Amino acid sequence: MLFLLGYCWYLCLVLAHLSGAAWGLAPAGKWDTFNIAPRTKTVYPAAIHSTSGVVTGAELLVGKKGAAALASGSWVTLDFGVEVGGLITLTIDAPSPAAALALSFTESPAFIRPNASDDSSFPAQNTTFDGVLRVDAPLASGRWTQPTYSLRGGFRYLTLVASGGEVTLADVSCAINFMPHVTDLRAYEGYFYALDEGAQDVDLLTKVWYAGAYTVQTNTVPLDTGREVPFAPPGSWANNATLGVAGPIIVDGAKRDRAVWPGDMGIAVPTQFVSTNDLLPTKNALSTMFAAINPKTGALPESGPPLSQQGSDTYHAWTLIGTYNYHLFSADTDWLLDVWANYTKAVAFLEGKVDSSGLMNVTGLRDWARQGGGGHNAEGNAILYRVLVTASELATYANDTALSLAWAQNATALKQVFNDVFWLADVEMYRDNATTTLCPEDANSFAVVFNLTQSEAQKAQISDGLVGNWNDIGPVVPELPDTISPFIAGYEVQAHFEAGNDARALELIRRTWGYMLTTNLSVQSTLLEGFTANGSLAYRYYQGYNDDPSYTSHSHGWSSGPTSALTFYALGLTVTAPAGQAWVVAPHIQGGLPGAQGGFSTPLGWFGVQWALAGTGGLRVEINTPTGTDGILRLPAGAVRGTEYVLDGRAGRFEAGAGVEIALEGGIHVVMFSGET
Ligand SMILES: *[C@@H]1O[C@H](CO)[C@@H](O)[C@H](O)[C@H]1NC(C)=O
Ligand SMILES: *[C@@H]1O[C@H](CO)[C@@H](O)[C@H](O)[C@H]1NC(C)=O
Ligand SMILES: *[C@@H]1O[C@H](CO)[C@@H](O)[C@H](O)[C@H]1NC(C)=O
Ligand SMILES: *[C@@H]1O[C@H](CO)[C@@H](O)[C@H](O)[C@H]1NC(C)=O
Ligand SMILES: *[C@@H]1O[C@H](CO)[C@@H](O)[C@H](O)[C@H]1NC(C)=O
Ligand SMILES: *[C@@H]1O[C@H](CO)[C@@H](O)[C@H](O)[C@H]1NC(C)=O
Ligand SMILES: *[C@@H]1O[C@H](CO)[C@@H](O)[C@H](O)[C@H]1NC(C)=O
Ligand SMILES: *[C@@H]1O[C@H](CO)[C@@H](O)[C@H](O)[C@H]1NC(C)=O
Ligand SMILES: *[C@@H]1O[C@H](CO)[C@@H](O)[C@H](O)[C@H]1NC(C)=O
Ligand SMILES: *[C@@H]1O[C@H](CO)[C@@H](O)[C@H](O)[C@H]1NC(C)=O
Ligand SMILES: *[C@@H]1O[C@H](CO)[C@@H](O)[C@H](O)[C@H]1NC(C)=O
Secondary structure, three states, X not given: OHHHHHHHHHHHHHHHHHOXXXXXXXXXXXXXXXXXXXXXXXXXOOEEEEEEOOEEXXXXXXXXXXXXXXXXXXXXXXXXXXXXXXXXXXXXXXOXXXXXXXXXXXXXXXXOEOOEOOOOOOOOOOOOOOOOEEEOOOOOOEEEEXXXXXXXXXXXXXXXXXXXXXXXXXXXXXXXXXXXXXXXXXXXXOEEXXXXXXXXXOOHXXXXXXXXXXXXXXXXXXXXXXXXXXXXXXXXXXXXXXXXXXXXXXXXXXXXXXXXXXXXXHHHHHHHHHHOOOOHHHHHHHHHHHHOOOOOOOOOOXXXXXXXXXXXXXXXXXXXXXXXXXXXXXXOHHHHHHXXXXXXXXXXXXXXXXOOOOOEOEOOEOOOOOOOOOEOOHXXXXXXXXXXXXXXXXXXXXXXXXXXXHHHXXXXXXXXHHHHHHEEOOOOEEOOOOOOOOOOHHHHHHHHHOOOOOOHHHHHHHHHHHHOOEEOOEEEOOOOOOEEOHHHHHHHHHHHHHOOXXXXXXXXXXXXXXXXXXXXXXXXXXXOOOEEOOOOOOOOOOOXXXXXXXXXXXXXXXXXXXXXXXXXXXXXXXXXXXXXXXXXXXXXXXXXXXXXXXXXXEOOEEEEEEEEEEOOOXXXXXXXXXXXXXXXXXXXXXXXXXXXXXXXXXXXXOOOOOOEEEEEEEEEXXXXXXXXX
């Protein structure tokens, strides 16, 4: 009894720490200082970046302290501190009837210019396609608000330029218009915290987690704020197009494209789940794709309206994988059944492309910007495998046993052919297709993450091979030369974790995401869409972006891979049945971290984990999950030493040198592995 009481005291302390999910929110803690989402939905400049000409009182514009006077031909550049997006309001006083004002916006400090914004309408080599927003003479004195069509969805720096006479400005603010359905942008339902002793900045991993979370928030937008197509003419931009069947809706990027792209959602939606758990924008985006299915062929568009790009077998597949992810995180079976007829038609569309070889012949060639990709292509077929495996599971929720079995059988057959055709035994990686020796980053990462590999050794070989592409700031993509893709690197991070190379996965995060958060070229808050091998902003300079480095997005949800990877792998918490009815805790403790803590929410409640290395080869794990759920604590062979553990005060044993697997019910548990004694 005494023992039990003592134990209860101990548990209660744990409980106080882990259970904090009052009203569905993550517990408060030191991690909150890394949350970069603004505290209010109206934000003011945080600093003056620079002035030019004769500007008096510029500093009074910081935090709304007073007015600044700009002589004709002068300008001031305001710094909002982090990426923001929304409509500017300011107070104007301009006695001269000839006085006019111009506004230019940019994410990167490299494109702060009085006569041009960074580009969003169209990529042009002169980098000045968009131009400025003019407020023409004569200026009306008083409050001015930017017209809604001219919304800039993503920027950090605003330059205000006076011409034709002196202009006095005050009360400059931005009304944030992303996350329109949420009042408190910082009210996350999940969190993550780990000290990164392997990095110069010990908080780097936590910062990266929150940078990814905020990036996806800036991509969550009102329905009528899409980029207009056809694009606005030179010298302008327009963000007032309708993006789908309902809002709010998740798009690819804050500044651009501002459209639904299902491939991007393969990374952005897991980020959304582990951070805000705000899945309505995802449901609206997926519904938009299914509503636009081609009724004759079953083809889904590559992107949402107004772009409504067609002709991508891989992005078609990503809508289907996204359907599984949304259902896994939300358990929204009603919605699944609503789209089921269109979903099955869309799976059949892909299955119809599988020819006598047993592989899909990829003919819808559009993709994430990679080259090649047609015919019997490894990346496309890896994604198809994931479609079939997840479709088989989803069919069980629709009670379609026969279809579930047929898709599972076809998945198994595809896996065999995939290995027969693409595996290069001498290189120990998968090749892109049967007529090349190029071993792509995307297909090899997907093969490990989606379980196309047939042995643990194969995973390790691929993980080793992928490192061959690395330079100081990340993996140079074989299938898109001279490029580092934080989108595909997000899958590579997962692949290294899956292969058991925890330290390597963390090192990749430090290199690529550490670079993005610190380079003075970037917005230093949200995550770049991509960059070149030497770190320049000229992403896709030769592949669609017309050598326009100002067009690159600095806030792209597809680059937030570490956010979910840190939760799912470093912390080790995943859901394996809808909404976490079943879950696994498999912390990756061999990466050099002393510990990690975090968690997320689902409709079933709060899921929290805290682990810390203890003693020599020992480990302490605390787990808190909703009652009525079932889970497993799993550790690979060799992760902990010794043969003993204590689960909630009761002793247990495992085989020396073997993996550990302990079945648990929902509730609060503490497991101690003593290590070597
Ligand atoms: C970034 O730093 C380099 C080296 O100090 C400097 O030359 C460059 O002007 C800086 N770029 C920006 C946009 O601040
Ligand atoms: C824009 O301003 C820069 C100086 O900041 C100048 O070099 C450039 O010629 C101007 N471009 C145009 C199109 O006016
Ligand atoms: C920049 O290039 C685009 C595309 O070639 C052109 O339409 C636009 O007029 C140019 N802008 C300037 C300011 O020269
Ligand atoms: C967007 O705004 C522009 C400029 O005001 C206008 O011409 C256009 O019709 C608007 N488009 C939509 C879809 O409202
Ligand atoms: C299913 O597809 C049809 C077109 O064939 C479309 O009209 C309908 O809105 C779609 N339904 C759903 C729920 O996506
Ligand atoms: C096969 O792969 C190579 C390397 O990615 C690529 O250049 C080639 O275009 C691919 N073939 C087809 C048919 O796509
Ligand atoms: C894929 O289909 C296209 C179009 O029908 C065809 O030209 C091509 O030869 C096929 N590729 C393979 C590898 O069969
Ligand atoms: C599937 O079967 C179960 C058990 O009979 C039933 O409760 C459920 O409503 C069925 N679902 C559908 C979509 O038919
Ligand atoms: C399974 O694959 C075979 C052969 O490609 C195909 O005929 C069949 O339609 C597939 N089944 C399903 C349910 O897609
Ligand atoms: C991976 O696939 C094999 C069959 O090829 C299966 O036995 C195994 O359970 C799968 N692993 C996971 C984690 O799904
Ligand atoms: C970086 O790479 C780009 C694209 O290859 C190139 O244009 C640029 O000159 C390089 N910059 C440096 C500083 O080497």
